[in-house]
Amino acid sequence: MKQTYTVLLQGLLLLIAVLLLFVLLMGTDWAGLTNAEERSEQTAQRVGELMYDFINETEEVATDTALTNPVHQLIQKLCRDNGIDYSSVTFHVLLNDEVNAFALPGRQLVVYTGLLDECRNESELAGVLAHELAHIEQDHVMKKLAKELGFSMLSTLTNDGETLGLVFETLGSSAYDRELEIAADMAAVEYLEVAGLNPRAFADILYRIDGMQDSSPEFLDWISTHPDAQSRAEAVMDAVDSELPIPEPVLPSAMWDDMKAAL
Amino acid sequence: MAHTFPYSPGEHETEKASNSYLMSLVAVIAGLPLPIINLLATLFFFLANRKGTYFVRWHCTQALLSQASLLFINSFGFWWTIDIIFGDEVISNRYVGYLIAAGILNLTELIATIHAAIQTRKGRHIKWWFYGTLTDLVCRP
Numbered sequence A: 001m002k003q004t005y006t007v008l009l010q011g012l013l014l015l016i017a018v019l020l021l022f023v024l025l026m027g028t029d030w031a032g033l034t035n036a037e038e039r040s041e042q043t044a045q046r047v048g049e050l051m052y053d054f055i056n057e058t059e060e061v062a063t064d065t066a067l068t069n070p071v072h073q074l075i076q077k078l079c080r081d082n083g084i085d086y087s088s089v090t091f092h093v094l095l096n097d098e099v100n101a102f103a104l105p106g107r108q109l110v111v112y113t114g115l116l117d118e119c120r121n122e123s124e125l126a127g128v129l130a131h132e133l134a135h136i137e138q139d140h141v142m143k144k145l146a147k148e149l150g151f152s153m154l155s156t157l158t159n160d161g162e163t164l165g166l167v168f169e170t171l172g173s174s175a176y177d178r179e180l181e182i183a184a185d186m187a188a189v190e191y192l193e194v195a196g197l198n199p200r201a202f203a204d205i206l207y208r209i210d211g212m213q214d215s216s217p218e219f220l221d222w223i224s225t226h227p228d229a230q231s232r233a234e235a236v237m238d239a240v241d242s243e244l245p246i247p248e249p250v251l252p253s254a255m256w257d258d259m260k261a262a263l
Numbered sequence B: 001m002a003h004t005f006p007y008s009p010g011e012h013e014t015e016k017a018s019n020s021y022l023m024s025l026v027a028v029i030a031g032l033p034l035p036i037i038n039l040l041a042t043l044f045f046f047l048a049n050r051k052g053t054y055f056v057r058w059h060c061t062q063a064l065l066s067q068a069s070l071l072f073i074n075s076f077g078f079w080w081t082i083d084i085i086f087g088d089e090v091i092s093n094r095y096v097g098y099l100i101a102a103g104i105l106n107l108t109e110l111i112a113t114i115h116a117a118i119q120t121r122k123g124r125h126i127k128w129w130f131y132g133t134l135t136d137l138v139c140r141p
């Protein structure tokens, strides 16, 4: 009995010593690596600003508030309820028939009017927005860009239309790693539930997009950046609490109808 | 720390006991790329000496137990590295800190193991802090 006690005590002391070693060493700034992290943050910010100007110059940005209001309200609701800093998130609604939405560096979201047209209710739209917000929150955007284009290319990026077009193209039409997509889906389900939106509708639009793949090429964009939509829809349904009641609408119904009318 | 063992081990025993530490030393080096090799090698040696004398079994057990705890630390570092090379993880301060801490622990184990191998070969009973007490508890004459 006394022996067991000694083992436990010694084990505990050893554990504390080892943990302390890890905590101390893991909290140390090794060779200015933090600076590298800061630099990468600054780069994201700068690339984001360049992209913002690039979009305003080259894309058709929707100015009709009937189109932007629902997106604005849903992003605001998702952010506020989930403790995401809303003021730092910028979004652009672009007049484009493709069904697409994607995240840009510097906490920006791009939504195509083709997606607004495709969504049958606010929760479907909120589902795609929540998914893209999750990419922003989990810092997937710069990771993907650095992987596709290289960090040095990004850190030296200037206001040159061709390269900015390449960045835009990369984010709008190439896929994230599968595990990042799954992580974004799971976070989206949580964001939706917390914000009182219906996460099952997110699964609905994933199913539908999967079915459209062969028939209509203009839908290809969100599909090609988000392959395997069916299994993702199933994973989303698995993650939704089966007891969860269908929530009341978040947007005033007139706002949703006005948007549909303005398309 | 040299302690007194219940009996004075014979020449063949001290050799085997000492070998169990050398074995775990070889395993650490061979196992660095894939930490599970560490444990498998020591486990194999442990099983081979299961029927050995108390002194041999005692030291095999102590070598195995200390090996097993490093396995967790090394495996974690191993998969973290894999994720940096092939996945989306980036080298961070936390990662560098982890590697240095793991390195210190591995080095400590390395030195302790060499010391134990030499001393047990001379017939001295080396009992490590915590692992020795734990071995006393799980390894009966």
Ligand SMILES: [Zn+2]
Binding pocket: A131, A132, A135, A176, A181, A184, A226
């Ligand atoms: Zn995605």
